[in-house]
Amino acid sequence: xxxxxxxxxxxxxxxxxxxxxIPILQGVVQEERYISDExxxxxxxxxxxxxxxxxxxxxxxxxxxxxxxxxYIIRVCETIVCDMRGKKEVISTLEDLLKIxxxxxxxxxxxxxxxxxxxxxxxxxxxMLVNDEVYTELTPxxxxxxxxxxxxxxx
Amino acid sequence: MQSKLKRVDFIFSSNEESKKVLLKxxxxxxxxxxxxxxxxxxxxxxxxxxxxGMKWKFAKSEVADQKYxxxxxxxxxPGTFKDRKILDKALFKVLGGMAIAGKVVGANKGFIYLRxxxxxxxxxxxEGISDFHKLLKNELDFDFxxxxxxxxxxxxxxxxTALIESMEGKRGEPRNKxxxxxxxxxxxxxxxxxxxxxxxxxxxxxxxxAENFKKLGIHDSTGSKLFSISGDxxxxxxxxxxxxMSLIDFVEEFGDGDTKSVQVGGASGxxxxxxxxxxxxxxxxxxxxxxxxxxxxxxxxxxxxRSMYNVLHNYLEFFTNESCGQCTPCRIGCQQLLKGxxxxxxxxxxxxxxxxxxxxxxxxxxxxxxxxxxSVANSFSSIVENFxxxxxx
Numbered sequence: 001x002x003x004x005x006x007x008x009x010x011x012x013x014x015x016x017x018x019x020x021x022i023p024i025l026q027g028v029v030q031e032e033r034y035i036s037d038e039x040x041x042x043x044x045x046x047x048x049x050x051x052x053x054x055x056x057x058x059x060x061x062x063x064x065x066x067x068x069x070x071x072y073i074i075r076v077c078e079t080i081v082c083d084m085r086g087k088k089e090v091i092s093t094l095e096d097l098l099k100i101x102x103x104x105x106x107x108x109x110x111x112x113x114x115x116x117x118x119x120x121x122x123x124x125x126x127x128m129l130v131n132d133e134v135y136t137e138l139t140p141x142x143x144x145x146x147x148x149x150x151x152x153x154x155x
Numbered sequence: 156m157q158s159k160l161k162r163v164d165f166i167f168s169s170n171e172e173s174k175k176v177l178l179k180x181x182x183x184x185x186x187x188x189x190x191x192x193x194x195x196x197x198x199x200x201x202x203x204x205x206x207x208g209m210k211w212k213f214a215k216s217e218v219a220d221q222k223y224x225x226x227x228x229x230x231x232x233p234g235t236f237k238d239r240k241i242l243d244k245a246l247f248k249v250l251g252g253m254a255i256a257g258k259v260v261g262a263n264k265g266f267i268y269l270r271x272x273x274x275x276x277x278x279x280x281x282e283g284i285s286d287f288h289k290l291l292k293n294e295l296d297f298d299f300x301x302x303x304x305x306x307x308x309x310x311x312x313x314x315x316t317a318l319i320e321s322m323e324g325k326r327g328e329p330r331n332k333x334x335x336x337x338x339x340x341x342x343x344x345x346x347x348x349x350x351x352x353x354x355x356x357x358x359x360x361x362x363x364x365a366e367n368f369k370k371l372g373i374h375d376s377t378g379s380k381l382f383s384i385s386g387d388x389x390x391x392x393x394x395x396x397x398x399x400m401s402l403i404d405f406v407e408e409f410g411d412g413d414t415k416s417v418q419v420g421g422a423s424g425x426x427x428x429x430x431x432x433x434x435x436x437x438x439x440x441x442x443x444x445x446x447x448x449x450x451x452x453x454x455x456x457x458x459x460x461r462s463m464y465n466v467l468h469n470y471l472e473f474f475t476n477e478s479c480g481q482c483t484p485c486r487i488g489c490q491q492l493l494k495g496x497x498x499x500x501x502x503x504x505x506x507x508x509x510x511x512x513x514x515x516x517x518x519x520x521x522x523x524x525x526x527x528x529x530s531v532a533n534s535f536s537s538i539v540e541n542f543x544x545x546x547x548x
Contacts (some may be wrong), residue, residue: 021324060326062308080231080469121234122385132274
C-alpha cells in the first residue's frame with residue numbers, strides 16, 4: 001500500500017489526536033518495518049502537529065525503527081540472566097547463520113539482527129523475539145531450526 | 156528439609172471464586188472498600204511500595220469530569236516476569252481490581268499499558284476484556300471500559316509519569332512530581348496507575364478481608380508477594396510467598412548451594428553478599444532490624460563462578476541504554492560509570508577512582524529527576540562496596 005494511503009487508513013482507525021500517535025506509528029512499523037521521513041511528515045500532516053514532534057516520539061522508542069529493517073526482526077535479550085545462560089553463543093550462531101553482525105540487515109531484507117533489554121523470560125533464558133514471537137531456552141540447534149522455518153516462509 | 160518460606164496460593168487460584176468476590180465487593184460502598192484497602196496496608200507491588208489505599212483516596216477526592224485507571228504492565232526490570240504470568244493466567248483478578256478502582260475513584264475508563272515485548276498476549280487479553288465488559292454490564296450495571304495500550308520498547312515507561320507521557324503520544328520522559336498523577340495524570344485528568352500484581356491483590360484483600368490479609372507477612376510488609384526467581388538456581392520460576400521473608404531462608408530454599416550474592420529488586424535494586432544473607436529481610440523498613448529491601452519481586456542469584464564485575468557492567472549497559480536522556484545526572488552519569496569501571500579494570504585508572512565513581516552515584520541519587528537515575532546508585536554501591544577486589548583485578 002502506498003504510504004499516504006496507509007497513514008490515512010491508520011488515522012481513520014485510531015483518530016487524529018496526539019494520543020493516537022503511537023498506535024499510528026506502530027501500525028506503520030507493522031506494515032513497512034520502519035518509519036521513513038516521508039511517513040513522519042505525512043503523519044504530522046494528518047495529526048496537524050509538527051514533524052519534529054513525530055520525529056521526537058519515533059526516535060525515543062526502540063521498537064519504532066527509523067531505518068529500514070528486514071521482514072523478520074530478531075531481538076536477542078542481552079540482560080544479565082540471558083547473558084549468563086549463553087547469550088554470546090546465541091548471537092554468534094545467528095551471526096553465522098545470517099552472515100550479518102548485530103545491528104545489520106541481510107541483503108535480501110529478510111532478517112534484521114538486534115539486541116534488546118530484558119524480555120521477561122529470565123527463567124527460560126536465553127531468549128529472543130522474532131517480530132512478536134518469543135523463543136525461549138535457545139540452543140544453537142533450536143536456533144538453526146527457527147531460522148530455517150523463517151527462511152522457508154516465503155511470501 | 157522443611158522449608159521456612161510460607162507458600163501462598165492466591166493469585167493463580169480459581170477465577171470462579173474471584174467472580175463471586177467481585178459481585179460481593181460491588182455491593183459495598185466506595186468508602187467501605189477504601190477503608191478495607193487502607194486497613195490492609197497493601198503497598199504497590201511494582202517496587203516503589205506506595206500505599207494503594209492512599210493513592211486511591213487521593214484520586215477519589217479530586218473533582219473532575221473524567222478520571223482514569225491505568226494498569227501498569229510495562230514490566231521491564233531485569234529479572235522480573237511475574238506480570239506476564241498474571242496477565243496470562245489470572246487476568247480476571249487484574250480486571251476485577253481495575254473495576255473496583257474505577258468504582259472507588261469514580262473513573263469509567265481503564266487502560267492496560269502493555270509492554271511491546273508482550274504483544275503476543277494481546278489476542279487473549281482482548282478476549283478476556285470483552286467477556287469482562289459483558290459481566291460488568293449484565294451483572295453489575297457498571298459502566299467501565301478497558302482498552303489496551305501497547306508500549307514500544309522502553310524501560311523508563313514503567314515509571315508512571317513516563318508511562319502517561321507515552322500514552323499521550325510523546326517521548327517517555329518522566330514529569331516533575333508534584334503534581335502526582337492522582338491530581339494531574341493522563342490528559343491532565345486524575346489518574347490511578349497501579350501495577351498488575353497490585354490490582355490482583357486488591358481482589359485478595361476483598362476476598363479474605365483486611366484483617367486476614369495482614370496476618371500474612373511481617374509488620375509493614377503485609378500480604379503475599381510474587382517473586383520472579385532466576386539466575387544460578389535449580390528452581391527458577393515464579394513463586395507466591397509470604398512477604399517479609401528472611402534472605403537466608405530464601406537462599407536455603409532456592410540457592411544452588413554455592414550462592415555468592417542475590418540481587419534483590421533487579422538492576423535498580425540491591426546486591427546482597429553472602430555475609431549479609433542472615434541479617435537481610437525482604438520487605439519494608441518499618442519495625443525491622445537489620446537491612447530490609449523492598450522489591451518488585453526480581454530475585455537473581457549468582458554463584459561463585461560469576462564475576463560481579465560482569466554483572467555490574469551488564470547493569471550499567473542496561474541503564475545507559477534505557478536512560479531517557481532528559482536529565483544530565485542520569486544521562487551522563489550512567490555513561491561515565493560504565494566508562495569508569497572499564498578504565499579501572501584495564502588499569503588506566505587507579506582503584507582510588509572507585510571512590511570518585513561512588514561520589515558520582517551519590518550525586519545521581521540526589522539530582523536525577525526520576526527513579527531510574529536515582530536507583531543506579533543502589534546496585535552500583537552495593538556491588539562495588541561488597542566486591543571491591545573483583546572490580547579492580
